[in-house]
Amino acid sequence: MAQNQSASGGRKPLLEARGIKKVFGTGAGEITVLKGVDVDLLPGELTLLMGPSGSGKTTLLSILGCILSATTGTLSIAGEEAVGLDAEGLADLRRRNIGFVFQQYNLFPTMTAHENVLIALDVRGVPLPDPKASARTALEEVGLSHRIDTFPKKLSGGEKQRVAIARSLAGAPAVILADEPTAALDSENGKAVMELLATVSKDPTRAVLAVTHDHRTLKYADRIILIEDGIISSDERPKDNPAALDHDPASHAH
Amino acid sequence: MASQANAGAQGGKIIKMAPRIAYRNLFHDRLSLLVTLVGIVFSVLLVAVQCGLYIGSEKKIAAVLDQAPADLWIVPLGTKSFDDPALLTGHEKYVALSTPGVSRVEEMMVSFARWRKPEGGKKAFILVGLDWKNGGLKPWNLVEGSIDTLATPNTVAIDKSYFKDLGIEGNGSHAEINGQRVTVGAVTKGIRSFTTLPLAFTPIDRARKLAGASINQATYQLVSVKDKDQIEDIRQALEKRLPNTEVLTQQEFRDRSVNYWLFNTGAGAALIAGAALGIIVGIVIVAQTLYASTKDHLAEFATLRALGASASYIHIVILVQAILSAIIGYALGFTLSMGLISLTKDTTLTIVMTPKLAVALFLLTLGMCILAAISAIFKVTRIDPAGVFSG
Structure with a gap:
């Protein structure tokens, strides 16, 4: 973490997790998936979270996204503490501060x-002068101005994911969490989606974290966190250490 | 990309999407919607018919009572219902007229009688003698003939719907009542008794003659009072002066008649049971289809939850689905019910739809669908939003 603190350049983290531990089950069936994880997400950065299957990255993503509660540890998002909140409290925190991008897009097929x-604008309860225009603008910004009134089944995978990104941006949350955003896409669409996430992450009011197995995404990362067996085994910034890209953390991911 | 944040800070409006999600979910699976609507329509139709029959039965039981708005009815002791005829002794009218506060007394005669059909055969019926010569109730809903015609000796008024039962062809037909020749001098429409016995109206003097009653006898004395606030006092005075009778208010006599036929005979219980069955069937079908629809859309509800939707937001989606189903189902069911009522208008089946029943039916349908949504709400309440992640 010392490296991150020095790299923060005085920027205040939008997400701070300390000593995150997650235990599933009890007694003999007890499994410790996360063994004390510290994560900071800085504004204006695209962070990739990588690791092999079963390393705890999805659990960590769920906890950072306030969908799952940590067994121990603290979490604050945009300055708000998540510890001790009940399900509705966590939903409220998500609604105001977190945007999600899912592997399978999770778009509403009838919409x-x-x-x-x-x-997303309605769920977040964000009052806008013209919500329809704002939603249209969000779609234009992800390059879908010509597909605004199209239903998901008529969209390609890449287009669906771009809609999902536009949806995650609705209401301008401080943190965007993406779960395998390119896993269901071909290389061309995967590239377009990563470029879009990289662009989105440059907003100085926003931090983006993407869980990924896809080595093609490495070049877009400002920072790469590798998690193995429930602990963070490496946390590097390719710009500070270009060699980090050479050893391809994604190779650990399977 | 910062455009939205800026716009958000300016304040403005929010477009409510929950109803739209509900609407799209509902219409997305047409087959499921069809099953839901069939369930609701069946339920509405069944409840409408059963309740309509109940109200129709009430109206038939109280058909004459409702047309004769007396303040008090002097009835023979032990009278169970309007068409449970016995005779008063004959002096009650004068006792009532001499009671302080009584403004008017009208006589009414109700008697079982035997109708001999022109082509042979007999049929029991209820002969109703009315006192319209003295300003009392006269046959209503006349479609042929007139009250004046009924002044002609030995004429009676018969409802059109009883022609077949009584073996007559229409106005001017002849028959015999208790061995005395009569002529149908007027025809009414829509005046039916609750039982299978037809009603025939005639002036009270002629009814006495046909029924073999003495000149002063009547079945009921209908008392009007000068001051409505004095009804209870006058009732007590009449009860004291006429110990072998009962003195009932209009509502009491109506309730007694309705309760006797609908509850003592079990006919009303059968109608209520039918309506209850309709409600149960409706709830079960709507609950099943709503639950199935919710299960089909669980991934979307989990996504909503992950996006931060409150539990109440998701409940609203399900409730709106239920309410939309109720509105569409009610509209279709009510239309069908009205069609059925229209088809049975000229038959012996009296189904009545009143504005109150229409409103009650709508509220019942709404309540039924909302109740049915509870199982679906329980299902989504248990959703784990973590299911949205691939791992």
């Missing part, structure tokens, strides 16, 4: 691209 974004 157009435009309506999918409007749902």
Whole structure:
């Protein structure tokens, strides 16, 4: 973490997790998935979280996304503490501060691209002068101005993921968490989606964390965290240490 | 990308999407919607018919009572219902008229009688003698003939719907009542008794003659009072002066008649049971289809939850689905019910739809669908939003 603190350049983390431990089950069936993880997400950065299957990255993503509660540890998002909140409290925190991008897009199949974004605005309860125009703008910004009134089944995988990104941005959350955003996409669409996430992450009011197995995403990362057996085994910034890209942390991921 | 944050800070409006999600979920699976609607329509139709029959039965039981708005009815002791005829002794009218506060007394005669059909055969019926010569109730809903015609000796008014039962062809037909020749001098429409016995109306003097009653006898004395606030006092005075009778208010006599036929005979219980069955069937079908629909859309509800939707937001989606189903199902069910009522208008089946029943039916349908949504709400309440992640 010392490296991160020096790399923060005085920026205040938008997400701070300390000593995150997660235990599933009890007694003989007890499994410790996370063994004390510290993570900071800085504004203006795209962080990749990588690791082999069963390393705890999805559990960590769920905890950082306030979907799952940690057994021990502290978590604050945009300055708000998540520890001790009940399900509704966590939902409220997610609603105001976190945008999600899912591997399978999780779009509402009965809603157009435009309506999918409007749902996120409604859920977040963000009052806008013209919500429809704002949703349209969000879709234009992800390059889907021509697909606004299209239903998900008529969209390609890449287009669906771009709608999901536009949806995650609705309401301008401080943190975007992406779960394997390119896993269901071909290389061309995967590249477009990563470029988009990289662009999105440059907003100085936002931090982006993507869980990924895809080595093609490495070049977009400002920072790469590798998690193994429930602990962070490496946390590097390719710009500070270009060799980090050479050993390809994704190779640990399978 | 910062455009939204800026716009958000300016304040403004929010477009409510929960109803739209509900609407799309509902119409997305047409087959499921069809099953839901069939369940609701069946339920609405069944409840409407059963309740309509109940109200229709009430109206038939109280058909004459409702047309004769007296303040008090003097009835023979032990009278179970309006068409449970016995005779008063004959002096009650004068006792009532001499009671302080009584403004008017009207006589009414109700008697079982035997109708001999022109082509042979007999049929029991209820002969109702009315006192319209003295300003009392007269046959209503006349579609043929007139009250004046009924002044002609030995004429009676018969409802059109009883022609077949009584073996007559229409106005002017002849028959015999208790061995005396009569002519149908007027025809009414829609005046039916609750039982299978037809009603026939005639002036009270002629009814006495046909029924073999003495000149002063009547079945009921209908008392009007000068001051409505004095009804209870006058009732007590009449009860004291006429010990072998009962003195009932209009509502009491109506309730007694309705309760006798609908509850003592079990007919009303059968109608209520039918309506209850309709409600149960409706709830079960709607609950099943809503639950199935919710299960089909669980991934979307989990996504909503992951996006930060409150539990109440998701409950609203399910409730709106239930309410939309109720509105559409009610509209279809009510239309069908009205069609059925229209088809049975000229038959012996009296199904009545009143504005109150229509409103009650709508509220019942709404309540039924909301109740049915509870199982679906329980299902989504247990959703784990962590299911949205691939790992």
